[in-house]
Amino acid sequence: MMTGSGCAAEQTPEPEEFTRLLKRAKTGDASAFRQIIVQHQRQVLMTALRLLGRLELAQDAAQEVFLRLHKYLHRYNEAREFSPWLYQVTVNVCRDINRHSRENSMLSLEELQYSGALEEAVDPIDLEAVVSRAEERRIIAEALKTLPEKEREALVLRDIEGLSTKKVACILGSSESTVRSQVSSARVKIKKFAERFLRRKP
Amino acid sequence: VNCSRFEKLISLYIEADLAGRKSQQVENHLNMCPACRRFARELGQSQILLKKLRNESVDDDAFLTVQDRVLSALASREDCAQRAGLPVTRWTWDWREALVVGLVLLLGSLSFWKILPPKEPPSSLSGLNNKSTANRSPVGKPNERAVAGIAQGRSVGGQELVRSQTATRRKRVAERPRLSRPFKAQTSPRATAVAASGRLENPKAEVMDSQMEIQQALGETARDRSGEGESNPGNRAAKPDPLVVKLVTDDPEVVIVWLIDQNGGKQ
Numbered sequence: 001m002m003t004g005s006g007c008a009a010e011q012t013p014e015p016e017e018f019t020r021l022l023k024r025a026k027t028g029d030a031s032a033f034r035q036i037i038v039q040h041q042r043q044v045l046m047t048a049l050r051l052l053g054r055l056e057l058a059q060d061a062a063q064e065v066f067l068r069l070h071k072y073l074h075r076y077n078e079a080r081e082f083s084p085w086l087y088q089v090t091v092n093v094c095r096d097i098n099r100h101s102r103e104n105s106m107l108s109l110e111e112l113q114y115s116g117a118l119e120e121a122v123d124p125i126d127l128e129a130v131v132s133r134a135e136e137r138r139i140i141a142e143a144l145k146t147l148p149e150k151e152r153e154a155l156v157l158r159d160i161e162g163l164s165t166k167k168v169a170c171i172l173g174s175s176e177s178t179v180r181s182q183v184s185s186a187r188v189k190i191k192k193f194a195e196r197f198l199r200r201k202p
Numbered sequence: 203v204n205c206s207r208f209e210k211l212i213s214l215y216i217e218a219d220l221a222g223r224k225s226q227q228v229e230n231h232l233n234m235c236p237a238c239r240r241f242a243r244e245l246g247q248s249q250i251l252l253k254k255l256r257n258e259s260v261d262d263d264a265f266l267t268v269q270d271r272v273l274s275a276l277a278s279r280e281d282c283a284q285r286a287g288l289p290v291t292r293w294t295w296d297w298r299e300a301l302v303v304g305l306v307l308l309l310g311s312l313s314f315w316k317i318l319p320p321k322e323p324p325s326s327l328s329g330l331n332n333k334s335t336a337n338r339s340p341v342g343k344p345n346e347r348a349v350a351g352i353a354q355g356r357s358v359g360g361q362e363l364v365r366s367q368t369a370t371r372r373k374r375v376a377e378r379p380r381l382s383r384p385f386k387a388q389t390s391p392r393a394t395a396v397a398a399s400g401r402l403e404n405p406k407a408e409v410m411d412s413q414m415e416i417q418q419a420l421g422e423t424a425r426d427r428s429g430e431g432e433s434n435p436g437n438r439a440a441k442p443d444p445l446v447v448k449l450v451t452d453d454p455e456v457v458i459v460w461l462i463d464q465n466g467g468k469q
Contacts, residue, residue, distance in 0.1 A: 030273075030276075033276075034269070034273065037268075037269055037272060037273075038269070041265050041268060041269065042259065042265070045260065045264065045265060045268060046258070046259065046260070049260065050255065055260060055264060059264060059267055059268050059271075062268045063268055063271045063272050063275070066268070066272040067272060067275060067276070070272075070276060136251050137251060137254055137255060137258065139251075140248065140251045140252050140254075140255060141255060144252075144255075155252075159217070159249065159252050159253060160252065160253065160255050160256050161256070162253075162256060165219060180214060180219055181210075183213075183214070183217075183219070184210040184211075184213040184214045184219075185210060187213035187217075187245060187248075187249065187252075188209050188210060188213050188245070190248050190252060191213075191244060191245045191248040191249075194248045194251065195244055195248070
């Protein structure tokens with residue numbers, strides 16, 4: 001559960017200071033663990049937010065990730081890179097939450113178009129005005145919610161978190177070709193979703 | 203040229219995710235296809251917007267909420283562990299240590315079972331009599347009341363008779379076929395006789411065997427009574443001796459004895 005397979009090839013060693021912090025946290029040092037939370041909370045919370053689409057669920061996920069981290073920290077090998085390991089835990093927790101909250105699960109693009117939700121995703125008043133950059137980002141965020149889970153995970157890690165295809169494959173436990181296929185499909189879907197609104201700009 | 207085939211390749215090309223030969227193939231297609239060039243340009247724009255999400259964040263309060271919830275959950279866990287008297291420090295065993303400990307426990311339990319002596323059968327028959335009569339009603343038939351009388355020590359010489367005849371019965375029981383099913387208590391005397399003699403291969407034979415034993419015991423008791431009557435006729439006239447019916451189980455130590463009161467259980 002807390003181990004990654006085949007991810008050793010692209011590892012970069014953690015800074016010495018962070019390794020010392022991990023060792024202290026392993027011995028039960030609460031302040032060291034708090035520092036680890038502070039250093040990684042943005043990575044965990046924002047990844048969870050993009051995977052789950054709602055801040056409340058993302059906060060629940062982040063809480064669970066850090067509790068699992070505390071529980072299994074003694075199993076962590078300092079020779080491994082910490083950040084991909086934490087991404088892996090985050091993805092697993094988000095999958096669990098998605099599974100247990102089907103009412104909040106994302107609709108596919110086709111389902112969304114069929115149900116008419118796509119037309120309501122952006123306020124009609126904003127369609128008459130110049131779509132601001134914030135609105136553009138909001139459209140992209142909405143488009144992200146329409147992707148299937150696997151494609152969303154691959155796209156978030158590859159394009160938003162900026163990880164290499166190899167690392168994404170390690171985190172998701174799949175092959176690089178699978179990740180490339182998921183990412184390419186997701187990019188095209190995002191573009192098609194976004195252009196429906198961007199073309200309406202005067 | 204089928205442009206839809208290039209859509210996914212273009213989405214990989216614009217992010218430099220394609221290997222050399224395929225990248226060259228996409229480049230050649232883009233040079234000669236204006237529709238795909240437009241598609242690539244629009245895709246590039248949506249990718250720019252997508253990557254801008256990288257710089258987005260949420261309020262600091264959201265992070266603080268997570269921090270507080272995690273730290274308070276950990277604190278309450280440690281409180282619970284301390285209240286329950288459990289050690290707060292975590293186990294640091296890996297699977298090898300756990301395997302060794304498991305093997306030691308397994309071997310220890312196996313050797314314990316091997317050196318454990320076999321369970322001794324109960325030596326006292328009085329306790330057995332109590333057990334065998336405990337599940338029967340003392341206010342049922344007269345012979346059942348007589349059995350209850352033995353168990354309570356009211357009958358004279360009943361237990362001595364059981365002890366004296368146990369050794370001879372042991373020999374007979376040892377020659378019988380073994381039980382295929384364990385002993386099962388039943389209520390009627392005949393059923394008890396069948397059960398006491400064990401579940402043999404032929405049920406009729408076992409009933410006959412038990413009946414013969416009962417008759418034998420009745421004959422012995424009658425002979426004893428007649429001999430006793432000759433030596434002490436006054437006593438016999440005053441109080442007739444009870445009939446003794448003895449049932450033998452597969453266990454040589456278990457013998458069930460009925461003392462049948464000749465006065466109809468009135469004494």
